[in-house]
Amino acid sequence: MPERLAETLVDLWTPLIILWITLPTCVYMAPMNQAYALTTGSPLELSRQSEELRILNRSKRGWVWNQMFVLEEFSGPEPILVGRLHTDLDPGSKKIKYILSGDGAGTIFQINDITGDIHAIKRLDREEKAEYTLTAQAVDWETNKPLEPPSEFIIKVQDINDNAPEFLNGPYHATVPEMSILGTSVTNVTATDADDPVYGNSAKLVYSILEGQPYFSIEPETAIIKTALPNMDREAKEEYLVVIQAKDMGGHSGGLSGTTTLTVTLTDVNDNPPKFAQSLYHFSVPEDVVLGTAIGRVKANDQDIGENAQSSYDIIDGDGTALFEITSDAQAQDGVIRLRKPLDFETKKSYTLKVEAANIHIDPRFSGRGPFKDTATVKIVVEDADEPPVFSSPTYLLEVHENAALNSVIGQVTARDPDSTSSPIRFSIDRHTDLERQFNINADDGKxxxxxxxxxxxxxxxxITIIATEIRNHSQISRVPVAIKVLDVNDNAPEFAAEYEAFLCENGKPGQVIQTVSAMDKDDPKNGHYFLYSLLPEMVNNPNFTIKKNEDNSLSILAKHNGFNRQKQELYLLPIVISDSGNPPLSSTSTLTIRVCGCSNDGVVQSCNVEAYVLPIGLSMGALIAILACIILLLVIVVLFVTLRRHKNEPLIIKDDEDVRENIIRYDDEGGGEEDTEAFDIATLQNPDGINGFLPRKDIKPDLQFMPRQGLAPVPNGVDVDEFINVRLHEADNDPTAPPYDSIQIYGYEGRGSVAGSLSSLESTTSDSDQNFDYLSDWGPRFKRLGELYSVGESDKET
Structure with missing residues (x-):
C-alpha cells in the first residue's frame, strides 16, 4: 500500500513540480504581502529603485520568494525541491551565498548556498508538524557580511489522506425503552480524523451501519442512531449489537474507514400482566396453629422485571375472608397467606378463598391491553388437633363475705374439651398463687x-389461678385467673383515731373547747362512717366537762366552769363511748386524759407540773431556762478555776512514800555506754564535742558520796525573803545529791561507743550495782526546814 501511494503521488505531482521550477520567478512566486513584492527589471531600474529607497531613508527587502509548500509523506530517490530563494541584489556573479536557519534547517531542509534552492531531505508528516518557519539571508561570499536583513518565510506541509477515522470512546453502550416508536433516538457516536479538515475531503466523514439492521439506523453526517423498527419487545430480545463505520473522503471510493460497536439494551416497561402459575392451590393447616403463622404461598409470574414485576395480593372472595389474610413478599414477589383468627376443626373443616394478584405500577400506554391482574382459587383444609380445655370465661370474678363459714362455696369455674372426642376435665389450684391455702376446689365440678x-x-x-387438665392427656392444660373479693361485715368497733391528751388551763373560761377528737373504724361500710359519741351513764351529769358532736363526724370536749386548780387535782379522766352505724352497731369506750396546766394570759400552756406551782407568779418559762443556764455556766467556771489552781500548786518532787526504785527506765534505742551519763543535756546530745566542763548527772547517785548537810540555821528576823530563797535555790541547783525531777530521759545521741558494748548504762560494768537508792530519806527534815523558811513573823507579813 505505501509503495502504491508513493507511485501515485509521484505520477500526480511530478509534472506540477517541473512546471513550478520552469516558470518565471515573477509568475510562479506570487507576492506574499506588500512588503515582499516581486521586483523585476533592468539593472538601471534596480539602481533607480535603490536610490529611491535611500532617499526615503527606508530599507526595502530585495528577496524574490513566496510561501512554499511541500507534500507530506512524499519520498523519492532524490531530495524534494521545495522552492528557490533569490535576491535582486544578485547580479549573477556568484558572489552571494545563501544561508538558511530556523525550524528543521540542516536536518529537514537543505539550501544550495549558491543557487538558493531548498530541498526536503526527510519524509514529512503534517499530523506531527503542519508548517515550519525558517529564516533566509544573503551574505557576501568572501566577507560573509550580510547584504540585507534576514527574512522569515514559511514552508507548509500539504495534507494527503493518510489517516483513517477513529472512534476514541468506543465501544459504546446505550439503552432504549422497549416498545418505543419508530425513529426513537438511541444515542450518537463521533469519530475523529487526523487529516486536515480544511484541505480537500480527507477529513470529511460519512457514517453507516454495517451490522444491526433492520433494528437501527444512523444519520450519515450526524451519526445519530435511531430505532428502525417499532415496538421492539424486551421479553423477545433484550440486547442488540450494532457495528458502525465512519469513512473519510465523503464516503467515496479510495477513502479510509474505521469501525466501532454499539451495544443497545432494551429497558423494561410494564407491558405484561401478572399470571398465576396455577389456577387452584391446596393447603392444609392444624386447627391449633398459632395466630399469624404462614399457611402457604401463592405466586403470580410477571415477564417484566424490577418494579414493573411487583404485584400486590388480596383476598377478594371466599368463606374464609375473616379468618385469613394475604400479604405481599417484595423479595420473593409472592403472596403469603396467614391465619388471623383461631380455627376450630369441630366447627368448620375447610375454607375456599379467591386471591388476586395485580401490578402495582401501571404504564398508562398499555392500559388498553386489558387488566394487569390475575386471580386464583385457594382451598384450605383444617386438620383436627388435640386441643387443651377451654374455660367458659377468660377470667372469673367472685365475691365472699369475710365472715363466711369454712368450706362454704364461693363460686364455680367450668371448662370443656373442644375436641370431637371430648375428654373429662380435672380442676386444681395453682398453689404458687395461693401459698396460704385459703381456698380449695372440687376437682370434678370446679366449685x-x-x-x-x-x-x-x-x-x-x-x-388465684385455676388449672384445667384433660384426664386422657395430661399435657393438655389450660389456666384461668380468678379474682376473689372479700366483702366487708361490721366486725370492728370504732375507736379514737389517735392517742389524744387534752390540756386545760387553770385560767380557762366556761364553755371553752379543750380538745377535738375524731374516731376511726377498720370496717368499710358502703355509705361511709357515721359515729355516735356519748358519755358513760354514770358520767352524764359530769360537773366539769361536756361533749359536743361536730358536723365533720368529730367530737369537741368543753369545760363547764372555770377555776380549775392543778394543786387540788392535776389530772381528769373522761370515758367516751363511740358507736358506729353498722348492722348490728358496735361500740367501744375510749378514755381521754385531761391535764390541768398553767397558761399565760393568751392561753398558751407553760407548765403542767404541780411543783412548778410554788414558783413566783408571772415568771415565764423562758426566764427559768435563762436562770438555769446561768447557774450551769457559773458551776463550769468554778470547776475550771479549782482544777487549774490545783495543778498550779502541785509539788514537782516525788512524794516521800514513793520508792524511786520502782521507776524503771526503758530505752528503745541503743545507748552510748558510759557517755549516756550526759545524755539528758540536749545541747550536749546535739554536739557532744562542744561541751565545756563537766556537768554531773542528776538522774543517778554520783560515785562521790557527799556527807549529809547539816541542818540549816534559823533565819534571823529581818532577812530579805527574796534573797534567801534565791540563795537556797542556787545551792539546790548545784548540789549533786539533789533528787532527780525527771524519771524518763530521751536520748537523741547514741554516743561514741562503749568498751563493754552495753545498750544501757544501767548494765554497764562500771556501774555500782550496790547503789543505795534510798537517799531521799534524808530529805524529810530538809522539806520541814524549807517550810520554816516560808514562815515569817508578824513584822515580815507586813513587809
Missing part, C-alpha cells in the same frame, strides 16, 4: 370453697 377464715381488713383481694 371453689373457703379453707381458712378471711379478714377484709388484712386483704381485700385474693388472686
Amino acid at each position: 371453689i370453697t373457703l379453707a381458712t377464715p378471711l379478714d377484709r381488713e388484712l386483704s381485700v383481694w385474693h388472686n
